[in-house]
Amino acid sequence: MNHLIQLRHTLHQFPEIALEEGKTARRILDFFAPLGADRTIKGLGGTGLAFVFRGKKPGKRLLFRCELDALPIEDLKPSDHQSQIPGKGHLCGHDGHMAIVCGLGETLSKSRPESGEVVLLFQPAEETGDGAKAILDDPRFAEIRPDAAFALHNLPGYPLHQIVMRAGTFAAGSTGMTVSLTGKTSHSAHPEAGINPAQALANLIQRLPRLPQDLPGYALLTLIHAELGSLAFGTSAGKAGLSMTLRAFDQAELERLIALVKREAKIEAEKAGLKLDFHFVESFAVSKNDPDLYPMVEQAANNLGLSVVEKPDPFRWSEDFGLFSQICPAFLFGLGAGENCPQLHEGAYDFPDELIGTGVGVFEELSELILSKD
Missing domain, CATH: 3.30.70.360 (Alpha-Beta Plaits)
Incomplete structure (x- = not known):
């Protein structure tokens, strides 16, 4: 995971806020250049990117989404990768989410799915609620419209690596x-x-x-x-x-x-x-998790020996992944960032590097579980 950690640290040092993610997108493009995606879509919904990896046979299309944007908040945690951009910081963990999807891209480049295809989506402007709509309104999205979409979000306050799940409404x-x-x-x-x-x-x-x-x-x-x-x-x-x-x-x-x-x-x-x-x-639309996808996410977590917890009530915060749940079966789950981790949007927050491998593993398992059944 060292190269993915280094990638996250670079993204963390040079954060860009909503609708300004041009340099971040170029860094992601550079990372994917040697991976040989079967299709690359640039400028999707503005600064968004999509990388398509096709299987050996026709089948379902899965989409795994992460976010490009940072926050207009000062990064206050001293580190060797502290933000170099005054007043801006990756204080929600989108740098870590990008590293996870990049790790999934590496796996797919070495081992295509047996059937179907996987779309890796890097979405702009999640923090303002503009990004998902811009992606869905882009005419090219119709060409990669998925049969199911997945995303994760790190959750401070939950044990490190714990998977937090809920069928139905996940976030307001x-x-x-x-x-x-x-x-x-x-x-x-x-x-x-x-x-x-x-x-x-x-x-x-x-x-x-x-x-x-x-x-x-x-x-x-x-x-x-x-x-x-x-x-x-x-x-x-x-x-x-x-x-x-x-x-x-x-x-x-x-x-x-x-x-x-x-x-x-x-x-x-x-x-x-x-x-x-x-x-x-x-x-932000309500984020609704498809109940039929729940057992797939649960099995993926169990296969990796991860702790799984059912959240009794939805989260009060919002996430614009909710729009994807209006166009296809979708599932957003949480990944525990540690009970003592500073909360999201706090100046002292920094995505835990240990979560990168966990996130990659869950997404790999989901891809294998679903596409191997086609």
């Missing part, structure tokens, strides 16, 4: 949403001459976080930012904005929560005579 769907209220400014000595959205904003701040109580399943609305007018003491505000993150374990309930926010905002806007607008960012 979520979206960032901003409600914009526009009235009319006036002199602060004559507020009656304008339309100030302050009361409407205050009412929404009070009411919106309670909306998830009206839904039968798990849902959460978290207010993250509020803005009213500007710091001009002679002016009565004419604009306001309220931003929030909405999340749910069921896609239909997430859509219902969005509709409830829109309804409440419309009531307040009409009552105060305000113009109303909505803006959405960082939208």
Whole structure:
């Protein structure tokens, strides 16, 4: 694993954030150059890459996906591979995920599957929720559309190498949403001459976080930012904005929560005579694991003697692999990064190198188990 560890360390030193992953993609291309993939697709969904390894006979097509992007967060852990890019760091482990899929590529280059084919996908912009959609919207994706898709994510807080699994919803769907209220400014000595959205904003701040109580399943609305007018003491505000993150374990309930926010905002806007607008960012679909793939992942872990744990509830965070679960059977599982490992998105986080071999092994087993049955 030494060369894969070195690859991860290089990726860690030179992180690139969402939609800027050009140099990272070139490093991956250089790694795959001697591996003789049967097809290479460049610039997929922007900076994405796909490498196709074909078996000896026709059969199913499997896709194994990892992420190219880092985070706009300072890497605070001193090491010989600490980030050299100020304000940016691989603090979610995507460098490790890439090394794992590169290791799978090496295996496939030496031993093609008996049947079918394997697609290794390096996806941009996972952190913003833009990457999976860009991949799926690229016309060339239709040529590699899989029969099943797999991904893993390292999980601090779980024992090192433990496989964390769940059928059905694995991670919540979520979206960032901003409600914009526009009235009319006036002199602060004559507020009656304008339309100030302050009361409407205050009412929404009070009411919106309670909306998830009206839904039968798990849902959460978290207010993250509020803005009213500007710091001009002679002016009565004419604009306001309220931003929030909405999340749910069921896609239909997430859509219902969005509709409830829109309804409440419309009531307040009409009552105060305000113009109303909505803006959405960082939208992630619910990640749903196909129950028929569960025993395959479980068997792959058991074949390697790995500990397997069933998570009773989905994770509250989101992962844009969820979009793949809308177009084919898909399975996202966790790989324990150690109980004392710093949490994801923390400045002190660093992907454990020991996990590279484990991740490669699980993906190898899955490929063998599924494609050997064709």
